[in-house]
Amino acid sequence: MKRRRFVGLGSGLAFTAATGGGLATAPSARAADGSTVTAPVTGAASTGVSVTPADSRYSDLISGNNQRWTSSPDKIALPRTAADVVATVQEAVTGGKRLSVCSGGHCFEDFVFNADVKININMSLMNAVTFDTAMNAFRVGAGATLLDVYEALYEGWGVTLPAGICHSVGVGGHVTGGGYGNLSRQYGLTVDHLHAVEVVVVDAAGTARSVVAARDSTDAALRDLFWAHTGGGGGSFGVVTAFWFRTPGATGAPEGLLPKAPAKIFLTLAGWPWEKVTPDGFAALVEYWGTWFETHNTAGTTAGSLYSWLMLNHRDSGSLGAVVQLDASFADAPSVLSDFLAGMDQALGLHSATTRHDGVLDSEYTSTRLMPWLRGTRYIGAISPTQLDPTTRGCHKSAHLRTRTPQRQIDAMYTHLTSTDGPSTMTGIVLSASGGRIASVSPTATAVAQRDAIMKVNFESRWYAAADDAKNVGWIREAFGAVYADTGGVPVPNSVSDGCYINYPDGDLSDPAFNTSSVAWHDLYWKQNYPRLQQVKKTWDPRDVFRHRQSVRLP
The missing domain is CATH 3.30.465.10 (Uridine Diphospho-n-acetylenolpyruvylglucosamine Reductase; domain 3)
Known part of the structure; x- marks a missing residue:
């Protein structure tokens, strides 16, 4: 990521939006009473x-x-x-x-x-x-x-x-x-x-x-x-x-x-060269990020409102990345954000001189700007060169986590993210924060069952040529299966994992060749809400x- 120009994620992983599909959308009628x-x-x-x-x-x-x-x-x-x-x-x-x-x-x-x-x-x-x-x-x-x-x-x-x-x-x-x-x-x-x-x-x-x-x-x-x-x-x-x-x-x-809408937001882009990332540093970064959101999870607080994406791009992309957003109206926003950012650098063992911008400490690897909300929202949606590219092919898998990522899963992630089998440079694993106000709603009040998860995990690859389908789909399947090998190759709901996200649909969940657990695909998506x-x-x-x-x- 070219941090100093505050542009994009370089060749790294595209942002993945919460999307859906299938047969839901459309029409109009008038019945304010619901008739x-x-x-x-x-x-x-x-x-x-x-x-x-x-x-x-x-x-x-x-x-x-x-x-x-x-x-x-x-x-x-x-x-x-x-x-x-x-x-x-x-x-x-x-x-x-x-x-x-x-x-x-x-x-x-x-x-x-x-x-x-x-x-x-x-x-x-x-x-x-x-x-x-x-x-x-x-x-x-x-x-x-x-x-x-x-x-x-x-x-x-x-x-x-x-x-x-x-x-x-x-x-x-x-x-x-x-x-x-x-x-x-x-x-x-x-x-x-x-x-x-x-x-x-x-x-x-x-x-x-x-x-x-x-x-x-x-x-x-x-x-x-x-x-x-x-x-x-x-x-x-x-x-x-x-x-x-x-x-x-x-x-x-x-x-x-x-x-x-917030009047202004702090928007941070971070990028760390893979060449400076050690196995211990990678593990510490993922551990720190998960622990922070597990600990800072109270709705209505500054820390409980901070949002982050952690892009664990494949090593061939050149860098790992992160995006952080926080409503600037919180009085302690600069200090909370500065502490969070410093913790990521420290976890990686990458210490450098810092500078202060709009009250937030930046390092060699992070860059923060204070921006009007709508401008920042337009910007964050456009900085990845592949996010809005309608010519790519893709494969995705998802998980919800209720706790920080376990060490065995981190080790499996590192193994696949540093593989030499040459998947697309737009391949990797994205962690996106959850919790805060999301967790204040009952898991049965809406059809969304995973209310106490602290993060989503998205395994993603994008590429251009049909000839590369097998290689990239294979990488995603192997990485996902390895990370959740203890539970039949899928994130079975338990004290750590909490199933999958329907807006990141995965046809393999219905295939016993890839889901060897005893949990059906629909229960991975909706858990106890499926019968209703x-x-x-x-x-x-x-x-x-x-x-x-x-x-x-x-x-």
Whole structure:
């Protein structure tokens, strides 16, 4: 990382955003009380766009950001209204055609783009962000990107959502899987501020219709449908057409209904050359980082609000890296941040002269800037050369950890990160902080079960050529299997690990060749919440219209 220019991660690992995928996104109806609404379809002229293979736009719409996955549907529908979505879903059901839905296109697996899909609904035209006075909440179209949301909420009302760092991620997948980002230790998960969803569903008779399900819906089935969209993942229950956001308990003017965006943030980039990293130093860094977040985990405190990503890039990339963000309004922010940064250098055994910028101590390996929040948010989403690159291929696996990383796992990480088998230089393991406000919510209050985890772990590789698939997928599989070898090659929920993240979907979890534990893939994602998700599936999608390789199964 070229620290002195405060630019990017060099050839290191791309940031990974909290994304989702599959069949969740889209439409509109009006029912502030949460009642069922049937969208008018009969006789209504479609306002959307239909793209078929003969259209010049077709090749741009048959894949997402991960170029490993493509499709060849009969058509791609780009709706503008809920009625358009209802009509397209009805067409698929009546014709017996497999359906999938794309919001931002960042699904890591083939849930959206695969050979079985005959109709794909692309939500990108339904991207408006407005304030809905009837619902007294902010309405976000399911095709909006995170940058659409950040800019509209902040510039219009000075508020924001604690969501992901990758600008082009669509809310349709991000929100339905839980959603998190640099403000989550301070304000919680994205779904902790979700108030309602508008969903196109299909009943047992095969009739498509639009419903609105809210946190406070009077009907229990609608409340369950809402709950399923607070972490149940995309692609299992229907097509989400809109989200409404309002923090529980918030009242009054719109400016007070969601978290206030920080006026300014401290944003730190750190980079340590691999040539200076010893095995002991690597272990000490990972141990220190995990211990710090395990210890500083109290919601509402400065340390409990500090957020960090630790990029353990493969040695061939040239460096390890870190990103740290902290709301500058905390009086002790400079000292808390300075201490945290100094601890990482010290753990690595890399001591150097320090300088002070905006009250924060920098070293030879760290650089901190005080920035306006929106500028910093735009910047952090753009500094990696590969993060927004739509031409890469990728493989990802995930884990939640409830404690610091055990030494045996650290040793396995080091072995694979220093291997000589030549994976892509965009390969490595990312640790992202959790805890703080996230942990203040019950593991059953939303569909997100891993509330007391202190970090997520993401094994990631990105590359460009199909010829390199086997090498890079193989590295990820071997590294992941080695780190979790004690529990059947996967992070089985226990006192240390806590399963996987549905927004980083991993098809191998369903394969007994890679998951040799006794824990099924769905329990790695949702743990004790899975049976309730199955009941929601039975109620709202009894024909299993909305499905993919790891969608919620009918009971």
